[in-house]
Amino acid sequence: MVRQEVQREQTASMEDYLEAVAMLQGKDKVVRVSQISRKLKVKMPSVTSALKKLSEQRLVEHERYGRIKLTPEGDAVARDVIRRHEALTRFFAQALGINRETAEEDACKIEHVISPLSMERLAKFVEFIEACPLGRANFPSRYKYYLEHGEFPQDCLERSAKKGK
Amino acid sequence: MVRQEVQREQTASMEDYLEAVAMLQGKDKVVRVSQISRKLKVKMPSVTSALKKLSEQRLVEHERYGRIKLTPEGDAVARDVIRRHEALTRFFAQALGINRETAEEDACKIEHVISPLSMERLAKFVEFIEACPLGRANFPSRYKYYLEHGEFPQDCLERSAKKGK
DNA sequence: TCGAATTGTTAGACATGTCTAACAATTATA
DNA sequence: TATAATTGTTAGACATGTCTAACAATTCGA
Numbered sequence: 521m522v523r524q525e526v527q528r529e530q531t532a533s534m535e536d537y538l539e540a541v542a543m544l545q546g547k548d549k550v551v552r553v554s555q556i557s558r559k560l561k562v563k564m565p566s567v568t569s570a571l572k573k574l575s576e577q578r579l580v581e582h583e584r585y586g587r588i589k590l591t592p593e594g595d596a597v598a599r600d601v602i603r604r605h606e607a608l609t610r611f612f613a614q615a616l617g618i619n620r621e622t623a624e625e626d627a628c629k630i631e632h633v634i635s636p637l638s639m640e641r642l643a644k645f646v647e648f649i650e651a652c653p654l655g656r657a658n659f660p661s662r663y664k665y666y667l668e669h670g671e672f673p674q675d676c677l678e679r680s681a682k683k684g685k
Numbered sequence: 686m687v688r689q690e691v692q693r694e695q696t697a698s699m700e701d702y703l704e705a706v707a708m709l710q711g712k713d714k715v716v717r718v719s720q721i722s723r724k725l726k727v728k729m730p731s732v733t734s735a736l737k738k739l740s741e742q743r744l745v746e747h748e749r750y751g752r753i754k755l756t757p758e759g760d761a762v763a764r765d766v767i768r769r770h771e772a773l774t775r776f777f778a779q780a781l782g783i784n785r786e787t788a789e790e791d792a793c794k795i796e797h798v799i800s801p802l803s804m805e806r807l808a809k810f811v812e813f814i815e816a817c818p819l820g821r822a823n824f825p826s827r828y829k830y831y832l833e834h835g836e837f838p839q840d841c842l843e844r845s846a847k848k849g850k
Numbered sequence: 851t852c853g854a855a856t857t858g859t860t861a862g863a864c865a866t867g868t869c870t871a872a873c874a875a876t877t878a879t880a
Numbered sequence: 881t882a883t884a885a886t887t888g889t890t891a892g893a894c895a896t897g898t899c900t901a902a903c904a905a906t907t908c909g910a
Contacts, residue, residue: 533867553888566868568889573866585875585888616806629798638791641781698897718858731898733859738896750858750905 532632535601536560537570541580541590542598551588604631607643615649697797700766701725702735706745706755707763716753769796772808780814 530538540559544551553571557564571588574580579594581587590598605627612623634642695703705724709716718736722729736753739745744759746752755763770792777788799807 531866554886562867563869564888565870565890569867612803612806616803616810618803618806622800622802626798626800626803630795633791633794633798635787635791637787638777638781638783641777641783645781696896719856727897728899729858730860730900734897 530597534570534574535597535632536628537567537574538579538590538594538598539601539605541588542595542602545589553588556588601631604634604639607639607646608634610646610650611642615646695762699735699739700762700797701793702732702739703744703755703759703763704766704770706753707760707767710754718753721753766796769799769804772804772811773799775811775815776807780811 540556541551544555553564553567556567571582575582578591581589608627608630609623612618612626613620705721706716709720718729718732721732736745736747740747743756746754773792773795774788777783777791778785
């Protein structure tokens with residue numbers, strides 16, 4: 521009895537295609553090559569060629585000139601990519617105070633290269649920061665103060681004063 | 686009068702080579718193809734070929750069978766990569782509590798893809814966390830508690846209690 | 851200092867993923 | 881429903897960066 525290998529390692533590109541299909545599928549139902557092409561800013565032949573590879577791996581189903589949909593395995597991979605994407609976006613946007621667009625762009629790149637351990641910790645970190653802003657010693661707001669004024673808020677100084685201004 | 690273009694956009698690979706040369710140069714002075722090969726875990730012909738490209742861009746000097754050294758421009762690029770590398774490593778290690786090795790590996794990947802804005806903010810964030818642990822309401826230690834116990838420390842609860850558990 | 855071991859280079863194959871050009875299928879519309 | 885516009889595919893060029901095999905230069909030790 522041969523065990524099926526399910527979760528193959530994907531390249532950044534293939535992960536992008538899977539992610540795009542999942543997101544378009546969620547929105548509109550019927551996914552088209554042209555949509556993926558627009559979303560990923562690549563030409564249609566690139567999409568066709570990627571879909572061919574993903575079909576061979578049974579991650580998507582794609583009949584010539586026809587519908588594109590994720591298999592359950594493809595969906596699992598895509599969802600995992602999206603999970604990373606969202607945690608990273610939240611980190612950049614919420615924790616670092618970066619604009620949504622840049623946050624998304626960075627998430628899009630980093631989601632493909634970050635280790636599982638760092639990803640897990642980062643997700644927990646965001647969760648922590650969002651849920652636990654330290655009561656009235658609100659963390660993000662102090663960080664914001666530091667960002668805007670270039671110096672530490674009053675109640676930091678006890679411990680950082682030695683490091684000169 | 687034609688202006689020289691100095692800081693070209695480099696690929697992740699080329700940035701890795703520049704970074705490696707800079708780091709080996711700092712250590713030993715004389716940089717060899719074999720060292721770069723070992724450091725980056727690629728075969729020597731890959732190194733030779735990369736150095737050829739970087740030479741054409743005047744980022745390294747490399748004479749056949751001879752010394753390898755960065756030009757001032759190459760050094761500037763390399764230092765910038767290393768700056769990103771170090772800030773990222775500090776973030777993963779200090780802020781997220783990840784082991785040095787994994788932190789380095791992740792930094793090595795992310796340094797090539799993160800946007801300048803996010804990089805700047807992340808660096809400031811690390812600076813902030815390291816310099817300003819909120820007096821006795823030490824931030825990293827609360828985060829650590831959360832990591833280890835899976836629940837928020839007492840003084841977080843005022844604000845997060847509503848979220849179940 | 852000669853020969854073996856090490857180090858480095860060249861040539862060229864290969865993998866990935868992009869693109870353009872040409873053509874084919876589908877769809878929408880007059 | 882014929883034809884025009886759109887959408888999709890195929891073929892093949894190209895860029896990047898890796899590798900192996902073969903050869904060349906350098907270095908080190910007997």
